[in-house]
Amino acid sequence: MDLLKAYNTGDDHRMSDTSSPESSPPRLTIAPKSSAPKVDDTMLSLTVANKTLTKPLDPTQHVVGFNPTYDQLWAPIQGPAHPYAKDGIAQGMRNHKLGFVENANIDTFVFDEQYNTFYKYGYAADPSGSAGCNYVGDLDKLKETDALSVYNIPQHEQKRRKLEKRQEALERDAEDLDNVDNQEVENPASDAWLAMNRKSPWVGRKEGLQGELSEEQRKYAEEYAKKKGEERDGNKDKGEVIAEKSTFHGKEDKDYQGRSWIAPPKDAKASNDHCYIPKRLVHTWSGHTKGVSAIRFFPKHGHLLLSAGMDSKVKIWDVYNSGKCMRTYMGHSKAVRDISFCNDGSKFLTAGYDKNIKYWDTETGQVISTFSTGKVPYVVKLNPDDDKQNILLAGMSDKKIVQWDMNSGQITQEYDQHLGAVNTITFVDNNRRFVTSSDDKSLRVWEFGIPVVIKYISEPHMHSMPAISLHPNGNWLAAQSLDNQILIYSTRERFQLNKKKRFAGHIVAGYACQVNFSPDGRFVMSGDGEGKCWFWDWKSSKVFKTLKCHEGVCIGAEWHPLEQSKVATCGWDGLIKYW
Secondary structure, three states: OHHHHHHHHHOHHHHOOOOOOOOOOOOOOOOOOOOOOOOOHHHHHHHHHHHHHHOOOOOOOOOOOOOOOHHHHOOOOOOOOOOOOHHHOOHHHOOEOOEOOOOOOOOHHHHHHHHHHHHHHOEEEOOOOHHHOOEEEOHHHHHHHOOOOOOOOOHHHHHHHHHHHHHHHHHHHHHHHHHHHOOOOOOHHHHHHHHHOOOOOOOOOOOOOOOOOOHHHHHHHHHHHHHHHHHHHHHHOOOOOOOOEEEEOOOOOEOOOOOEOOOOOOOOOOOOOOOOOOOOOOEEEOOOOOOEEEEEEOOOOOOEEEEEEOOOEEEEEEOOOOOOEEEEEEOOOOOEEEEEEOOOOOEEEEEEOOOOEEEEEOOOOOEEEEEOOOOOEEEEEEOOOHHHOOEEEEEEOOOOEEEEEOOOOEEEEEEOOOOOOEEEEEEEOOOOEEEEEEOOOOEEEEEOOEEEEEEEEOOOOOOOOOEEEEOOOOOEEEEEEOOOEEEEEEOOOOOOEEEEEEEEOOOOOOOOOOEEEOOOOOEEEEEOOOOEEEEEEOOOOOEEEEEEOOOOOEEEEEEOOOOOOOEEEEEOOOOEEEO
16 A cells, blocks of 8 residues: 555656556556664754764864864863973964963053053053043052152152152262261262262252362363273374384394395396296295294395284295294284285285384394374285385274385375275386275276376276286286176276186185295185185186195285295185295
């Protein structure tokens, strides 16, 4: 019967089809069966509710597909503790020990005001209240002070507090004076001091000035001012003063023929004009206790080598014979920055960080004269003309090039167009002009004796050039640029950059490594910040050879003026090496 009923009810529409029951057999439809037990509707709703209550929330998800309850939102985080987090909570879940704290939209000043008011008076405005009308804390104190905050004290209250502070200060000063009067004071200066400070300027009195000084106080003040003025005037044009002395380390000052120890050997002359790259280390000098900042060969002959050390000493070494230190010159109190021979080598200049420039006699070690402007000299040069060997040029840390007449000791000219400390001075054009470089990343060309720039070279891509050398033919300048390359400039009228010649490969950024030429002009050489000495071919601009010379910075490199294949280098490891 059930099957027949299902047939009659479920398939009535099929009976109305074109096919009649007589033409096709009847089809029966069987209802689907479920294996799950029959559950009441009430029980089903309770089960769904319990599932919703117990379903944990993923704290990292951004969208929740149902409405969670309060208990679900504040349920503890389930699962294993985070291995790298404190208290088992991942650091990304919070920015505070108590959870995740967000900044409230309240001004810093308003917060500080209410915070300090609460700790002073015991009440504060409730930020959740409308327009700040609600208060929390001690409401009785609130009524007593009429809702006063620490930042809006009434005028009468401010005056009262000032008067109280002033009265307390006066009473305290009176007590101190009474205590001092009851004691026997041996030092009269303390009495004078107390008398001067009887009315302290800090107690708030605006009217009335400090009392008259006693005769003893006035005398002391005048002596102190005079002493300070003398010190200031004395140090105005002088650097640090130190006793100058020199020590001779050779066997004798003169040989059996009466010739001085600085006299060049008679047979010292170049055998040919062709220079070669050095291949091996010949000699090492190690007399300086700190780094060596500069070396210079004796002019024209090169039988002696002068070195400036960061140990404040200048030494001269025998290159031709014994290879020993011949004399030490001690006259600077700080490291020596630069040295320069005169044309015949009988005298030389030194510039130190003690702000002094000294002119020495090479043979005797005596200081002929000292010059100073109160600034650090970075470079010193004599005019190369034989008739102007008394003209000294110095590039200073205060952006000036100062010119002295050493005969009179007076400053005769100042060239002050640079915007940074002056690093180099190079004479060009038969010594009628000179080129200077500076920390302002520019080159300036000057007419000697005229403090007007005749050529100003500055480009956006230029770097500072702390070392410049003149090519032996006088037509080119090699400038050590701090972007790890050597640039070549013409010394003709326009001082143009030669873009075809560029020497690179070494690392000199941050160091004033000296650049130099071989006497025949075929090679360019330079030290670098890694202790190497680099040699380039002048024509092709290609690296010819590198020598590992020093531990640390190889700051100086000089080609021997006569020996075609010998080079001296110095570094911050305190060594001078001869290759």
